[in-house]
Amino acid sequence: MVSYKELGLVNTREMFAKAINGGYAIPAFNFNNLEQLQAIIKAAAETKSPVILQVSKGARNYANATLLRYMAQGAVEYAKELGWENPQIVLHLDHGDSFELCKSCIDMGFSSVMIDGSALPYEENIALSKRVVEYAHQFDVTVEAELGVLAGVEDEVQAEASHYTRPEEVIDFSSRTGCDSLAISIGTSHGAYKFTPEQCTRDPKTGRLVPPPLAFDILDEIMKKLPGFPIVLHGSSSVPQEYVDMINKYGGKLPDAVGIPEEQLRKAAKSAVCKINIDSDSRLAFTAAVRKVFAEKPGEFDPRKYCGPARDLMEQLYKHKIIEVLGSDGKAL
Numbered sequence: 612m613v614s615y616k617e618l619g620l621v622n623t624r625e626m627f628a629k630a631i632n633g634g635y636a637i638p639a640f641n642f643n644n645l646e647q648l649q650a651i652i653k654a655a656a657e658t659k660s661p662v663i664l665q666v667s668k669g670a671r672n673y674a675n676a677t678l679l680r681y682m683a684q685g686a687v688e689y690a691k692e693l694g695w696e697n698p699q700i701v702l703h704l705d706h707g708d709s710f711e712l713c714k715s716c717i718d719m720g721f722s723s724v725m726i727d728g729s730a731l732p733y734e735e736n737i738a739l740s741k742r743v744v745e746y747a748h749q750f751d752v753t754v755e756a757e758l759g760v761l762a763g764v765e766d767e768v769q770a771e772a773s774h775y776t777r778p779e780e781v782i783d784f785s786s787r788t789g790c791d792s793l794a795i796s797i798g799t800s801h802g803a804y805k806f807t808p809e810q811c812t813r814d815p816k817t818g819r820l821v822p823p824p825l826a827f828d829i830l831d832e833i834m835k836k837l838p839g840f841p842i843v844l845h846g847s848s849s850v851p852q853e854y855v856d857m858i859n860k861y862g863g864k865l866p867d868a869v870g871i872p873e874e875q876l877r878k879a880a881k882s883a884v885c886k887i888n889i890d891s892d893s894r895l896a897f898t899a900a901v902r903k904v905f906a907e908k909p910g911e912f913d914p915r916k917y918c919g920p921a922r923d924l925m926e927q928l929y930k931h932k933i934i935e936v937l938g939s940d941g942k943a944l
């Protein structure tokens with residue numbers, strides 16, 4: 612058993628309280644590899660932004676659980692080396708789908724876990740989330756639970772269609788589970804295809820798809836029921852058109868990819884939404900940069916020569932999110 616406190620990590624409790632009061636949100640960036648982690652830490656250290664490093668079950672299987680735990684420990688030291696005296700870094704399990712997985716992460720130094728019982732019947736979601744909370748809280752690890760279903764794929768949890776969070780359930784759910792934060796469904800979804808062209812309108816000037824707005828009325832109702840309670844938004848990539856264009860220009864094929872417009876995320880960040888999850892945008896930046904090098908320098912075979920530019924582009928992306936969208940810069944001095 613290793614405590615996250617020994618690794619220099621923090622849980623989300625204080626971070627979320629400050630974010631809600633300050634009208635900004637904490638970035639939760641997924642990572643699977645060294646380059647993503649380097650870019651996240653560099654962006655957070657240079658902007659002095661609190662940050663959540665998110666690891667999915669798939670990422671843990673891909674990178675190896677032991678290696679990941681040491682990478683997170685190394686990330687804290689790297690942040691200090693970059694001149695960030697008091698790094699505020701959370702290591703969080705994204706979309707945990709069982710008590711055993713959550714326990715394994717807590718026992719290996721995670722400071723926060725998500726138990727995603729959103730696809731289960733209501734009472735089963737409560738029972739599972741409560742069990743994780745009871746274990747996690749013994750070690751001062753914070754727990755995110757989810758109510759309502761996002762469209763698309765949630766790690767290995769497949770949802771055919773979304774159903775929005777029901778505001779009438781949130782008080783009962785949060786009080787009976789004891790969760791520290793609540794992931795809700797108000798129209799976001801995972802991946803680079805968040806809306807079908809039929810759900811969007813087209814901008815007559817650019818021909819680009821314009822997605823429908825998020826259900827801010829539902830968010831408002833949830834905030835009225837749970838004043839000051841930390842709310843989490845999954846599926847919050849914006850799918851920047853410049854990366855999609857770059858990918859398509861250099862041999863990729865991502866027609867009509869569409870994400871959540873940044874103005875909507877800015878608005879959410881000012882509310883009780885205090886954690887915003889971003890994974891797909893980083894994947895797009897990585898792929899765009901690698902494709903460009905491959906197309907322009909077909910003789911290149913040193914991975915540093917294409918993973919390096921990918922890392923730089925992701926760092927730019929993370930800084931943009933922190934400063935221009937979430938407003939978390941300078942909040943972890």
Ligand code: G3H
Nearest residue numbers: 667669670765766801890
């Ligand atoms: O919500 C899902 C995250 O983007 C993680 O995706 O399960 O492919 O690692 P993954």
Ligand code: 13P
Nearest residue numbers: 802845846847848890891
């Ligand atoms: P995106 O696919 O929109 O980046 O969402 C990521 C996410 O919610 C991770 O849990």
Ligand code: ZN
Nearest residue numbers: 801845846888
């Ligand atoms: Zn998610």
